[in-house]
Ligand SMILES: Nc1nc2c(ncn2[C@@H]2O[C@H](COP(=O)(O)OP(=O)(O)OP(=O)(O)O)[C@@H](O)[C@H]2O)c(=O)[nH]1
């Protein structure tokens with residue numbers, strides 16, 4: 001037995017918000033189940049990565065952003081200790097992101113919002129920042145490893161010291 005803390009973090013967000021990119025940045029050896037789509041790839045099952053942060057073993061699960069994959073989001077969400085909602089700060093807030101935010105806020109799970117693509121000249125995080133009630137909001141670029149680790153580490157620090165799930169391996 002080890003007293004190492006383990007936590008399962010699930011990443012939500014609309015199509016193209018940057019969920020897969022964030023996991024690739026945080027864990028370059030992560031695994032991704034994707035299909036080709038116009039202009040790139042899209043997650044059709046899940047992303048999976050792991051890393052050590054603030055004395056925790058963090059298990060990251062990325063969900064598909066397309067609305068039709070609701071069943072996959074439900075399965076992946078089981079037993080999560082925390083949720084990250086990624087929002088593309090170069091776009092207006094869309095209805096699906098609002099729906100994800102409302103469902104996660106009413107679920108009893110710690111939640112943080114990452115406003116993503118903030119290094120992009122077209123990003124307007126200030127406009128979006130106020131639209132997430134009392135939830136903590138971080139401005140990030142999922143392409144930037146330091147920023148991504150910092151934002152994740154700060155979230156993990158806030159999680160209860162006895163997470164729901166004891167063994168995610
Ligand atoms: N400029 C910029 N582009 C980003 C950033 N994060 C992601 N992207 C780009 O946004 C596009 C979509 O990123 P993904 O990580 O595949 O998005 P996703 O949320 O996993 O998308 P789905 O799986 O289809 O729901 C890709 O072209 C990424 O390179 C960022 O921080 N800055």
Ligand SMILES: [Mg+2]
Nearest residue numbers: 019020042043
């Ligand atoms: Mg993806």
